[in-house]
Amino acid sequence: MATKTVAPGNLFIVAAPSGAGKSSLIRALLARHNDGSMQVSVSSTTRAPRPGEQDGVHYHFLSVDAFQKRIAEGEFYEWAKVFDNYYGTSRSVIEDTLQRGIDVFLDIDWQGAQQVREAYPEVRSIFIVPPSLTALEQRLRSRGQDSDEVIAKRMAKAQSEMSHYHEFDYLLVNGDFDQTLHEFEHIVMAHRHRMPLQQVRYADTLKDLLGSSAAFPYNS
Ligand SMILES: Nc1ncnc2c1ncn2[C@@H]1O[C@H](COP(=O)(O)OP(=O)(O)OP(=O)(O)O)[C@@H](O)[C@H]1O
Numbered sequence: 001m002a003t004k005t006v007a008p009g010n011l012f013i014v015a016a017p018s019g020a021g022k023s024s025l026i027r028a029l030l031a032r033h034n035d036g037s038m039q040v041s042v043s044s045t046t047r048a049p050r051p052g053e054q055d056g057v058h059y060h061f062l063s064v065d066a067f068q069k070r071i072a073e074g075e076f077y078e079w080a081k082v083f084d085n086y087y088g089t090s091r092s093v094i095e096d097t098l099q100r101g102i103d104v105f106l107d108i109d110w111q112g113a114q115q116v117r118e119a120y121p122e123v124r125s126i127f128i129v130p131p132s133l134t135a136l137e138q139r140l141r142s143r144g145q146d147s148d149e150v151i152a153k154r155m156a157k158a159q160s161e162m163s164h165y166h167e168f169d170y171l172l173v174n175g176d177f178d179q180t181l182h183e184f185e186h187i188v189m190a191h192r193h194r195m196p197l198q199q200v201r202y203a204d205t206l207k208d209l210l211g212s213s214a215a216f217p218y219n220s
């Protein structure tokens with residue numbers, strides 16, 4: 001019997017200065033598409049878990065020795081040192097997941113994004129910025145999970161991280177969360193269905209105008 005071939009999934013990078021809201025946006029998008037068609041990659045890190053973070057769910061928490069051993073064994077698709085800790089994406093998980101036709105989101109920094117673009121030119125990358133530095137600091141504080149020292153370190157790095165925005169395919173300003181989520185979803189759906197962004201943006205209007213004859217795979 002012939003085996004059914006599955007079109008590979010799409011790979012997306014979502015990067016932002018810490019606290020701009022990329023994890024929240026990915027989480028919200030996945031909640032809207034909870035049919036198993038998309039997944040966020042669980043990175044490995046040497047950072048200490050935050051309160052409530054679970055090993056294998058939020059990150060795979062590793063010692064520095066274990067992380068370096070994995071670097072030497074070529075287990076990471078990309079890795080980088082961010083805020084004095086190592087972070088990396090598992091090669092086998094990404095390749096297997098894409099192979100099964102599932103879209104994968106990488107919540108990674110600009111250094112990792114550069115490595116992924118080299119390895120996988122088809123990747124689409126989205127950069128998220130906050131509406132202001134004041135809002136960024138407020139978000140880091142309201143998240144309530146990092147010490148003043150950690151927040152100061154992340155704020156000190158924010159502008160140099162944002163200077164890489166032009167390396168990305170799309171830029172989103174995360175002011176109003178729901179609005180940004182909509183824009184994020186439009187980008188993802190346009191890429192997934194190989195449609196021009198405008199066509200996906202006007203999906204609801206076209207559905208109203210054309211009714212059931214509008215062949216839209218996109219449910220907003
Ligand atoms: N548009 C928004 N308006 C107000 N608050 C927001 C918005 N988007 C996200 N937040 C809040 O900002 C905080 C930081 O968001 P989140 O953890 O998603 O950031 P992040 O970019 O993933 O940070 P990190 O890189 O440190 O993981 C959270 O408390 C989140 O609820």
Ligand SMILES: Nc1nc2c(ncn2[C@@H]2O[C@H](COP(=O)(O)O)[C@@H](O)[C@H]2O)c(=O)[nH]1
Nearest residue numbers: 018043079080082087088089107108109112
């Ligand atoms: N290059 C990579 N960067 C990563 C990865 N996983 C997370 N990150 C980035 O690190 C910072 C800090 O994250 P936090 O959880 O400590 O707040 C943030 O910019 C993440 O996007 C990774 O696998 N590779």
